[in-house]
Amino acid sequence: MSLHPPHFKPDHFRWAYDGDTGVATITLDRPEKKNPLTFDSYAELRDTFRDLVVTPDVRAIVITGSGGNFCSGGDVFEIIEPLTKMAMPELLAFTRMTGDLVRAMRACPQPIVAAVEGVAAGAGAILAMASDLRVAAPDAKTAFLFTRVGLAGADMGACAVLPRLIGHGRAADLLYTGRSMGAEEGRDWGFYQRLSDDPLAEATELATDIATGPAFAHAMTKRQLDMEFAVPIDTALEMEAQAQAICMQTNDFTRAFEAFANKRKPEFKGD
Missing domain, CATH: 3.90.226.10 (2-enoyl-CoA Hydratase; Chain A, domain 1)
Structure with missing residues (x-):
């Protein structure tokens, strides 16, 4: 709840x-x-x-x-x-x-x-x-x-x-x-x-x-910081590849690109 x-x-x-x-x-x-x-x-x-x-x-x-x-x-x-x-x-x-x-x-x-x-x-x-x-x-x-x-x-x-x-x-x-x-x-x-x-x-x-930043991406960063404590670098690289690919599917990522292309500050909504 x-x-x-x-x-x-x-x-x-x-x-x-x-x-x-x-x-x-x-x-x-x-x-x-x-x-x-x-x-x-x-x-x-x-x-x-x-x-x-x-x-x-x-x-x-x-x-x-x-x-x-x-x-x-x-x-x-x-x-x-x-x-x-x-x-x-x-x-x-x-x-x-x-x-x-x-x-x-x-x-x-x-x-x-x-x-x-x-x-x-x-x-x-x-x-x-x-x-x-x-x-x-x-x-x-x-x-x-x-x-x-x-x-x-x-x-x-x-x-x-x-x-x-x-x-x-x-x-x-x-x-x-x-x-x-x-x-x-x-x-x-x-x-x-x-x-x-x-x-x-x-x-x-x-x-x-x-x-004010990308909430979903911040949550992913926090999770990876914890999960990667106890894994070898090869495993960490694969974990981060998958995590980043997931973040690239978010609307925040698209909005950030559009804002950059139009020379304005991005607005992150956590989705």
């Missing part, structure tokens, strides 16, 4: 949709605790990203936090404490559910831009990692701090995705130590694409620029 973007009112975060640009903004909104996640907010975020698969009116997503922080991870008393009392079946159900959030973020066709201020820790760092692009404030501190609470760095896809973003050795540094990565370090390592004194405005501008 579609989210019906203008009328969607989630219970555990804020949602804003700009019908003129097609950009939707998800804001984690528990600023008094640096926007931690709960069992319910994990599930609602997962379901929201799943529903975006069938919500073509949304063409790009911005995810951010309120009160000068992105997300401090799982709430200590609403998640961490209950987990210490659970049996293995309940624990596995929870860890699979958190992984399903990352799956849903990667499976939704819309590019996701994270706007990060202040703390992005634990699951908050994962939300930034699972986004397609990341914009950080100069004060942003990103920490995959699972080892600090006696857990493995292997959480929510970190051991699979983070090395692909910043390299194996750098990922190992962050995942073993749980230390904070500063914004400039994150940019130098390729985790953050841009730094800005106003990361939400910068991320919204970036998402708006993406949203």
